[in-house]
Amino acid sequence: MKIRVIGGGLAGPEAALQAASRGHLVDLYEMRPHRSTEAHQTADFAELVCSNSLKSESEHSAPWLLKQEMRVAGSFLLAEADACAVPAGHALAVDRVAFSARVAQRLEQHPLITIHREEVLTLDSDADLTILASGPLTSRPLTDALQAITGADHLAFYDSISPIVDASTIDMDKVYFAARWDKGSADYINCPFTKDEYDAFLDALTSAETVAPKSWEHLPTATNPGAPSQTAPSFEVGSPETRPSEKLNYFEGCLPIEETARRGRDTLRFGPMKPAGLTNPKTGRWPYAAVQLRSENLRADSYNLVGFQNHLKFGEQARILRMIPGLEHATFLRYGQIHRNTYLHAPSLLTETLQLRARPDLLIAGQLSGVEGYTESIASGMLAGIYAAQLADGQTPDPAPRASAHGSLIHYITHAEGKKFQPANITFDLLPALEEDLRKRIRDKKERHRLQCERALAAWQKWLPVPVEAAVS
């Protein structure tokens, strides 16, 4: 049975490789370079559109658990990420160019995968099974086609990109390398602020000119059953024509810095500019505030301003970011941006095996399914590929176990309370709590997490379908 995969980002290639490695013919569709999105800059498969981090590798953290499960299950993209990791303290960060190249090679060399560089416009059942992994920037005709099938409304909000600075233009006399709390290797460059510098920066930031929403940012069919938390600006319902005063609908986990700054003079110092644990070797003390820079590649010739996504005009960014100590003469290779982000209302639309209730031959993977983040998108692509292969073999797929990180993530998106639904990263909150007697006995949070991880990995191992061809060959 043939499986069609739409989307060559993160979830799509993983799904394609999983299904093909189980002996199924796969047609993989990617619209770039003929048509691009607002955020992609290349025609590459598995392009990381913003940060180059696949999050924490700290043992017994929730992102670590998800990655461990993926490694055990033979995730192809995670194996490639591991193979081109760059130093990033206790996080897994990758050289994005090498990562894309390795994924492309895998796809191109697989005898059962045929690559089609074209935009898919419809979701007619001309394939036996389809995995839709067209991401948060799914093209408009396909969004409309999906809307026609689900009969339900999408959600829409804005997501964001951090600026990147040319390493050779950083004033290294003013900054210092350190890992927070000395955890992991000291791979981050820290730009320390005094109180006066911070105050001046904050004043400039909160009074800077922002970019007006563009026409493509107005999803015509968007309503907002899952409005973000009450503190976030809301997205008004209606057609673009009837929404003259539309406000941006930011995802709380990815707020632009100017928006965070407006929430209080210390909010940035407790968020992306947190100085705690960043001892400056020159003073032996923590600075008043700090901006952290993370290497973009192994050559360390460019650095990402961690958590500095923003919606300011480029000229304003150049002016304000150069107020950061050490970046006075910096050249920015990319400025921050805010983009449309589309995802399904998974609790009402998706089954635990990622099938659309209204069209069980259509599986949804990646950010579009309601998971949030690179790793989570790859993870859901892996599950969709496994489930599609099982369906193609005439089997009824068995959902990932609830105790595992994968099972918890998918359980959350398919069972979340409808009105509050937002895309989810993997966190311990999503995993089932330990039994009551254990909870009472074990007060230490780290120990509880360790036990949750142990339980998750055991359940995951037990559930794993038959082994596939080795992920790393």
Ligand SMILES: Cc1cc2nc3c(=O)[nH]c(=O)nc-3n(C[C@H](O)[C@H](O)[C@H](O)COP(=O)(O)OP(=O)(O)OC[C@H]3O[C@@H](n4cnc5c(N)ncnc54)[C@H](O)[C@@H]3O)c2cc1C
């Ligand atoms: C601006 C932005 C910044 C983000 N930054 C981060 C970050 O820093 N860290 C993080 O963990 N997550 C981030 N995310 C969230 C998320 O992890 C990424 O969007 C991730 O790439 C999602 O993976 P995906 O496979 O679902 O979609 P994508 O990686 O976007 O892949 C979807 C692919 O489908 C293609 N496509 C779309 N429509 C069609 C069509 N009709 N026909 C054929 N192909 C089509 C697209 O060209 C794209 O290549 C960000 C998201 C956005 C939008």
